Amino acid sequence: MxxxxxxxxxxxxxxxxxxxxxxxxxxxxxxxxxxxxxxxxxxxxxxxxxxxxxxxxxAVLRDYWNNLGDSRRYSLETSQKRRQVLNGIVEYMGYNISAIDDNPFFWTNGIDGNKSKLWSPSHWSSSAIEASALPNLLKVKWAFNAxxxxxxxxxxxxxxxxxxxxxxxxxxxxxxxxxxxxxxxxxxxxxxxxxxxxxxxxxxxxxxxxxxxxxxxxxxxxxxxxxxxxxxxxxxxxxxxxxxxxxxxxxxxxxxxxxxxx
Known part of the structure; x- marks a missing residue:
C-alpha cells in the first residue's frame, strides 16, 4: 500500500x-x-x-522548420526553403553542402526517391550520422530535439x-x-x-x-x-x-x- x-x-x-x-x-x-x-x-x-x-x-528550431511548409505533402517551394536552411546549417557545422545529396539520412524517401522530402534534423538517424563523415551533425539533431x-x-x-x-x-x-x-x-x-x-x-x-x-x-x-x-x-x-x-x-x-x- x-x-x-x-x-x-x-x-x-x-x-x-x-x-x-x-x-x-x-x-x-x-x-x-x-x-x-x-x-x-x-x-x-x-x-x-x-x-x-x-x-x-x-521547441523553437522545430517550430520554425514546420513553418517553412506543410510537412505532410510534397511542395517544390517548401523543398527549396528547407534546402536553403539545411545548406546553411551544414556549412555552419563545417561541411560541404554536397553532403546533403550524398547521404540518405537527409531524405524521407532516399536521395533519388520520388518526391523525397528533406527530413527535419530532429528526424535524422543517429546511427546513419555516426556511420557518415558528418559526426558534428549529431549535435544539430540534439539541438532540434531539445x-x-x-x-x-x-x-x-x-x-x-x-x-x-x-x-x-x-x-x-x-x-x-x-x-x-x-x-x-x-x-x-x-x-x-x-x-x-x-x-x-x-x-x-x-x-x-x-x-x-x-x-x-x-x-x-x-x-x-x-x-x-x-x-x-x-x-x-x-x-x-x-x-x-x-x-x-x-x-x-x-x-x-x-x-x-x-
Missing part, C-alpha cells in the same frame, strides 16, 4: 514547478520585478517587465532556462556533451538562421536545487531563490502550497541536498 499523502506532497516533476514559476511571473508584477532585478544584479541580464514574453518547453524548459524574451535579450529538480543533467553521448552545450548551440543557430533573433543577446541558465560545480553552467539560480521571491507575492493558494512543499522537502534540512541530484 502506498502512503496516505496528497499528490502535492510527493510530486517531483520539474516541469510542474517550471509551469508554476511561469504562472507566478505572468500573474504577479511583484514576482516579475523581483526576478528581473535578481538576474540583473547577479549577471547583468536585461529583461523588462512590460515587454516580457515567456514560453514553456520551447526544448529549453523556459524561454524568456524581452527587448533584444533572450534567456534560456534548463530546470532541474531531482533529475540529472542530460548527457547525449560518450563525449559527455550535456544540455548546457546543446542549449548554447540552440542559441547560436537561432541567431544565425532566424532573422528575428539575429540581434538578440542570448543567455543560458540552470535552475536547480543548488548551484552546480565550478566549470558547469556559468549562470545559475536555485529553487530557493524562486521560493524566496514568491513568499510575499499575492499568488493563489495552490501555487504557494506547491512551493511550500519544495521548501519543506529540500531546504528545511540542507543535508537533504545531494550533489548527485544536481
Amino acid at each position: 502506498f502512503t496516505n499523502q496528497r499528490y502535492i506532497e510527493v510530486n517531483r516533476e520539474e516541469r510542474h514547478f517550471c509551469a508554476l514559476f511561469v504562472h507566478a511571473l505572468l500573474s504577479s508584477e511583484l514576482v516579475r520585478t523581483a526576478f528581473i532585478e535578481m538576474i540583473r544584479s547577479r549577471y547583468g541580464i536585461e529583461l523588462f517587465s512590460d515587454s516580457l514574453e515567456i514560453y514553456l518547453e520551447a 526544448k529549453p524548459d523556459i524561454m524568456m524574451i524581452s527587448d533584444g535579450c533572450a534567456l534560456l532556462i534548463e530546470g532541474k529538480l531531482e533529475s540529472l543533467e542530460g548527457k547525449y553521448d560518450a563525449s559527455g556533451q550535456g544540455q548546457e552545450e546543446t542549449q548554447q548551440l540552440i542559441a547560436n543557430l537561432l541567431k544565425e538562421f532566424i532573422p528575428t533573433f539575429r540581434q538578440t543577446v542570448f543567455h543560458n541558465m540552470l535552475l536547480a536545487l543548488q548551484s552546480p560545480g565550478r566549470g558547469r553552467w556559468p549562470m545559475s539560480i536555485t529553487w530557493k531563490d524562486i521560493i524566496d521571491i514568491l513568499k510575499t507575492a499575492p499568488l493563489d493558494v495552490f501555487t504557494q502550497e506547491c512551493f511550500g512543499q519544495l521548501q519543506t522537502r529540500y531546504y528545511s534540512n540542507t543535508d537533504n541536498l545531494r550533489r548527485e541530484d544536481l
Whole structure:
C-alpha cells in the first residue's frame, strides 16, 4: 500500500514547478520585478517587465522548420526553403553542402526517391550520422530535439532556462556533451538562421536545487531563490502550497541536498 499523502506532497516533476514559476511571473508584477532585478544584479541580464514574453518547453528550431511548409505533402517551394536552411546549417557545422545529396539520412524517401522530402534534423538517424563523415551533425539533431524548459524574451535579450529538480543533467553521448552545450548551440543557430533573433543577446541558465560545480553552467539560480521571491507575492493558494512543499522537502534540512541530484 502506498502512503496516505496528497499528490502535492510527493510530486517531483520539474516541469510542474517550471509551469508554476511561469504562472507566478505572468500573474504577479511583484514576482516579475523581483526576478528581473535578481538576474540583473547577479549577471547583468536585461529583461523588462512590460515587454516580457515567456514560453514553456520551447521547441523553437522545430517550430520554425514546420513553418517553412506543410510537412505532410510534397511542395517544390517548401523543398527549396528547407534546402536553403539545411545548406546553411551544414556549412555552419563545417561541411560541404554536397553532403546533403550524398547521404540518405537527409531524405524521407532516399536521395533519388520520388518526391523525397528533406527530413527535419530532429528526424535524422543517429546511427546513419555516426556511420557518415558528418559526426558534428549529431549535435544539430540534439539541438532540434531539445526544448529549453523556459524561454524568456524581452527587448533584444533572450534567456534560456534548463530546470532541474531531482533529475540529472542530460548527457547525449560518450563525449559527455550535456544540455548546457546543446542549449548554447540552440542559441547560436537561432541567431544565425532566424532573422528575428539575429540581434538578440542570448543567455543560458540552470535552475536547480543548488548551484552546480565550478566549470558547469556559468549562470545559475536555485529553487530557493524562486521560493524566496514568491513568499510575499499575492499568488493563489495552490501555487504557494506547491512551493511550500519544495521548501519543506529540500531546504528545511540542507543535508537533504545531494550533489548527485544536481
